[in-house]
């Protein structure tokens with residue numbers, strides 16, 4: 001108990017921006033797709049908790065204003081993944097996040113679009129999981145893996161058939177891996193973001209008519225920021241989630257629990273990318 005108190009105080013004083021006081025000091029953390037967007041926020045959040053962070057990304061981050069090491073890696077190549085893991089060493093924490101979405105109606109989803117999406121979002125996630133888990137098992141016999149799934153793991157948003165298929169498939173990876181890796185002390189969970197502001201979605205955020213309509217169906221009345229997904233993922237990767245495995249955590253402002261949308265024009269207004277109740281707005 002004394003040790004826990006000491007740890008809490010130590011963490012609080014060293015990481016003032018870390019209200020949950022999660023300490024990942026001494027842990028090696030790998031984030032795929034950590035150069036931009038949600039992955040970059042995950043890398044920053046892990047670093048703020050004291051982890052030794054490795055970003056596996058095909059792109060170099062524009063600037064790393066937090067302690068992390070970029071390892072150039074194309075996660076769709078098994079060889080590239082192997083080389084990257086050999087550089088980072090066995091991870092204690094692995095966030096499998098690299099992904100993309102190509103917007104095409106069913107009729108225009110070519111085999112090329114399908115293959116590219118499956119290759120990055122599903123096959124690479126599977127191979128990263130397989131490589132990472134093998135190293136965790138061999139080395140520490142413990143660890144935490146978090147997959148970035150999506151609200152689209154569950155629903156059928158139009159014009160995203162390949163993307164939706166991959167994100168539903170990620171839940172297959174999640175459930176099976178949690179089942180097999182539990183006996184080794186390795187927890188496997190997923191975050192399921194809704195619409196989060198990144199370069200992947202910036203066009204939607206830039207169009208007020210689009211987001212006004214979209215956010216009408218979100219109880220929080222707004223889109224999400226990468227940091228809000230990062231905090232959920234880091235929680236799942238930490239000992240605060242020590243008895244959680246095989247779980248999905250929606251980070252969607254309530255979108256998935258909302259059938260019709262709580263925001264009505266006579267009770268609310270939309271300004272600065274957010275719905276607010278009229279009584280609060282005025």
Ligand SMILES: NC(=O)c1ccc[n+]([C@@H]2O[C@H](COP(=O)([O-])OP(=O)(O)OC[C@H]3O[C@@H](n4cnc5c(N)ncnc54)[C@H](O)[C@@H]3O)[C@@H](O)[C@H]2O)c1
Nearest residue numbers: 033035036037038058059074075099150193195196198200
């Ligand atoms: N933005 C959203 O609204 C949203 C919602 C739900 C789920 N997601 C998921 O979140 C994850 C991150 O998306 P994002 O919105 O931050 O997008 P993003 O484009 O900002 O980030 C994706 C990252 O993956 C990297 N990447 C792409 N191909 C790669 C490869 N072959 N090897 C290594 N790295 C590669 C990119 O360089 C980039 O850093 C994806 O899995 C995406 O499906 C995003």
